[in-house]
Amino acid sequence: MGSKNKLKRFKENETFANVVQPAREDVLAGFKYKGNWASFFGNYNPIVLELGCGKGEYTVGLAQMNADRNHIGIDIKGARFWRGAKTALEQELNNVAFLRTQIELVDHLFGEGEVSEIWITFPDPQIKYKRTKHRMTNPVFLERYKKILKPGGIINLKTDSEYMHGYTLGLLQGLGHEIIYANHDVYKNEGAPPEVLEIQTFYENQYLENGKPITYIQFRIN
Amino acid sequence: MGSKNKLKRFKENETFANVVQPAREDVLAGFKYKGNWASFFGNYNPIVLELGCGKGEYTVGLAQMNADRNHIGIDIKGARFWRGAKTALEQELNNVAFLRTQIELVDHLFGEGEVSEIWITFPDPQIKYKRTKHRMTNPVFLERYKKILKPGGIINLKTDSEYMHGYTLGLLQGLGHEIIYANHDVYKNEGAPPEVLEIQTFYENQYLENGKPITYIQFRIN
Numbered sequence: 471m472g473s474k475n476k477l478k479r480f481k482e483n484e485t486f487a488n489v490v491q492p493a494r495e496d497v498l499a500g501f502k503y504k505g506n507w508a509s510f511f512g513n514y515n516p517i518v519l520e521l522g523c524g525k526g527e528y529t530v531g532l533a534q535m536n537a538d539r540n541h542i543g544i545d546i547k548g549a550r551f552w553r554g555a556k557t558a559l560e561q562e563l564n565n566v567a568f569l570r571t572q573i574e575l576v577d578h579l580f581g582e583g584e585v586s587e588i589w590i591t592f593p594d595p596q597i598k599y600k601r602t603k604h605r606m607t608n609p610v611f612l613e614r615y616k617k618i619l620k621p622g623g624i625i626n627l628k629t630d631s632e633y634m635h636g637y638t639l640g641l642l643q644g645l646g647h648e649i650i651y652a653n654h655d656v657y658k659n660e661g662a663p664p665e666v667l668e669i670q671t672f673y674e675n676q677y678l679e680n681g682k683p684i685t686y687i688q689f690r691i692n
Numbered sequence: 693m694g695s696k697n698k699l700k701r702f703k704e705n706e707t708f709a710n711v712v713q714p715a716r717e718d719v720l721a722g723f724k725y726k727g728n729w730a731s732f733f734g735n736y737n738p739i740v741l742e743l744g745c746g747k748g749e750y751t752v753g754l755a756q757m758n759a760d761r762n763h764i765g766i767d768i769k770g771a772r773f774w775r776g777a778k779t780a781l782e783q784e785l786n787n788v789a790f791l792r793t794q795i796e797l798v799d800h801l802f803g804e805g806e807v808s809e810i811w812i813t814f815p816d817p818q819i820k821y822k823r824t825k826h827r828m829t830n831p832v833f834l835e836r837y838k839k840i841l842k843p844g845g846i847i848n849l850k851t852d853s854e855y856m857h858g859y860t861l862g863l864l865q866g867l868g869h870e871i872i873y874a875n876h877d878v879y880k881n882e883g884a885p886p887e888v889l890e891i892q893t894f895y896e897n898q899y900l901e902n903g904k905p906i907t908y909i910q911f912r913i914n
Contacts, residue, residue, distance in 0.1 A: 599874040599876065640859035642862075644868075649821075
């Protein structure tokens, strides 16, 4: 994307009622919506996050399928989720928000037990061993997710990376967490929820065109 | 391999002094070499296993590199390791044995702390979630390995499977075991021991020809 186009999108994001762009310092000092997202949405519906939402395909897709839940896509790349924010506004989906900040801060963005469900969609697998600390399902991230999830809250991981799929399954098994469902090739096997099969991200479409299997894990943190 | 050739190899295995082919019942009832492999080799040198040894490339290769250790390749497919056994005899390597039995029985084959090191080379990754119990680095297998390894004993996993590599790393991290070294592409990164880079199995050569990265983990069970 050209930098001119990017600047235009940044500007437009500022005018979007469904986009929240806090400064890092403000998040760390005590974020105004932490524990208080009901005030943003004007209701107490369950909150579903997409972490690393990219263009926001999952956030918008899930919001279309579930009008009785609030959906928040989080990403640091505002020019990307501009697409999802714009679509949500055009379709008058008032159960959608996009939050421009770092995923590492997720436990500063939501109160304890404020979140019902988390989606992690096609994250960077961080395949190098030294990159373990940046992998979005490592033990540190799992602890952050646990803090903000309500008891029994669900985490979904959809990825084309066999490495990421394997690492997460092994870690969950080692830590004794509950694996609700796991599949190494969801489009060729039964049992995946409709949300997994009916929503495709931009990258997922490319993987599918190249015949790459898509994996999926649904789990709980004990 | 034709069945005629297989039969010939089975027959020849029976005449090889370096091949041991116990009946399953005899292994379960109390295997004669369990805790007593020094009597087989005629010395108390450290014992190194290759689990699922195939043609025995690693067993023979490691034995060539380390004359002061005893090397045992284990596999149920006797017609395959015939190759390694034959080579070891031709080269007069008296620190090599091949053991025809099921890997699941490994803790019935060796006494407590009798083994110094284990190699798992290009195992079936068992990528389906329901096959977890057959994966050679699952928690049940790790407990078997722990029983027969001496304190501080080392396990090596070499595989082309990103899934197997990831699963094992995640599991080890979750269980709190010690990862000594891990790499997602050993031929393109520094730090792997010479044994990892200088010995190639039959399948590994095919993977390398196809440009597939080879992964490696060296670890200890606490």
